[in-house]
Amino acid sequence: MGFNRPSKIQETALPMMLADPPQNLIAQSQSGTGKTAAFVLAMLSRVNPNNTFPQCLCVTPTFELAVQTGRVVEKMGKFFVNVNVAYAVQGNRVARGTVIKEQIVIGTPGTLLDWCFKLKFMDIRKIQVFVLDEADVLMSKQNFSDQSVRIQRALSQDCQMLLFSATFEDPVLQFAKRIVPDPNIIKLRREELTLSNIRQYYFECENKEDKYRALCNIYGSITIGQAIIFCQTRKNAKWLYWSLVKDGHQATLLSGELTVDQRAVVIQNFRDGKDKVLISTNVCARGIDVKQVTIVVNFSLPTKGLHVADFETYLHRIGRTGRFGKNGLAFNMVEKHNVPLLFSIQEHFKIIIKRLDSEDIEALEEIED
Structure with a gap:
């Protein structure tokens, strides 16, 4: 093995x-x-x-x-x-x-x-x-x-x-x-909890349309092996899926609305590499072990209630990449009013999540080096 x-x-x-x-x-x-x-x-x-x-x-x-x-x-x-x-x-x-x-x-x-x-x-x-x-x-x-x-x-x-x-x-x-x-x-120990082999970044965005533009810039600048994009709600996941498909991007959607059999097919296709980008709600944050996943995107930060970050779910989400010590990337799309949530995640895990400008294509390309 x-x-x-x-x-x-x-x-x-x-x-x-x-x-x-x-x-x-x-x-x-x-x-x-x-x-x-x-x-x-x-x-x-x-x-x-x-x-x-x-x-x-x-x-x-x-x-x-x-x-x-x-x-x-x-x-x-x-x-x-x-x-x-x-x-x-x-x-x-x-x-x-x-x-x-x-x-x-x-x-x-x-x-x-x-x-x-x-x-x-x-x-x-x-x-x-x-x-x-x-x-x-x-x-x-x-x-x-x-x-x-x-x-x-x-x-x-x-x-x-x-x-x-x-x-x-x-x-x-x-x-x-x-x-x-x-x-x-x-x-x-707390300091051992964060996956040090996963580089974590964030984009400060105005709204979901601004997040979508940032995501498309990542698509254009970084070679994606396989990626999982997490949304907090089914509604947002559907909106993002249809937006990507409409713009000619290959993506597949996994949510709790699917039957057990449908979910099994989606995950198997992703595991087999037939689908490169999986959009999911938190149903997929745990237990999806796909070694080829190189990028995780939090299209929305995981929260408990209105203004409290969900640290456990954040850890599980980014843990979809960087399996068994391999390097991985995690990107967070954050509205301005949610930046304090991101800072609380940094504080909880004692890490630095670097800010990126989604329009700075050169900086994005350098991430891969």
């Missing part, structure tokens, strides 16, 4: 996850650092292929992340004969009375809850490894948080529990400690 040596999170967490007897773990790890491969390896190490019932359970906040994690399991377990994955996600219809025989089940909280308790597709007491991925996202949605806790409470006492989160604000850490008994804890 191209792994020559462990990443920092793998080096620290794997000895704990693979220990005998099993140890519980709460770990802070950003996307692109190799944490999925780490907990997948832990799950595979605990599976007995001769037992045809679920032995490992992985909870993720989105359909996209569930499918992506499953792909890693399939790739890493390629030579592990008779070990299979089942997807407990919306749209995967399983007939009543079915007994799940796959050893690893990956899914979203609501569907997993149905599989375990309502439809009784599996015996949750036989689960040996329980993984909660992107716990900060799970916790941010009340029903996800409650559903995850309900699943965890039904597990056997000797089930190994592994929880991962990109951020560890106090509420997230409290949730993690509530759900994982006697854990080892791996927590990053």
Whole structure:
């Protein structure tokens, strides 16, 4: 798979996850650092292929992340004969009375809850490894948080529990400690949270039309491998998509309005390199691991409420580029009245986000050097 040596999170967490007897773990790890491969390896190490019932359970906040994690399991377990994955996600219809025989089940909280308790597709007491991925996202949605806790409470006492989160604000850490008994804890220092290999810039703009002009100047000046452009609302994402298409630019749109199947096709086409530019709402900010993404554009800054920056979402968004230590670029389109939001992001992560003039083509071209 191209792994020559462990990443920092793998080096620290794997000895704990693979220990005998099993140890519980709460770990802070950003996307692109190799944490999925780490907990997948832990799950595979605990599976007995001769037992045809679920032995490992992985909870993720989105359909996209569930499918992506499953792909890693399939790739890493390629030579592990008779070990299979089942997807407990919306749209995967399983007939009543079915007994799940796959050893690893990956899914979203609501569907997993149905599989375990309502439809009784599996015996949750036989689960040996329980993984909660992107716990900060799970916790941010009340029903996800409650559903995850309900699943965890039904597990056997000797089930190994592994929880991962990109951020560890106090509420997230409290949730993690509530759900994982006697854990080892791996927590990053604040200065380690920002991806230093991603250069971050901003354009000060008057309105969305001004932002659009700045975006077109980036298009014209920088060689784009693949790019993700984030909008805060579906309405803005649609407007931007049709504006780009009308002006002859190739782009594709991903939003929560699409069906599960449509979202899967859009993401697969982007992964395969058929589409170079993906416009998305926050549904895509987490769990989209496409190594060719070189540029992330925040067409609007992520916010919580009117005048509060959403630091966690900002981190996840720009984390779509600069995967596994590669260099990446992040551009922020900021209205004048939102510049204080940008400054609060700088202050939170102790970074400098450089200002650029979108009309200075020479300066834009120099960014690539």
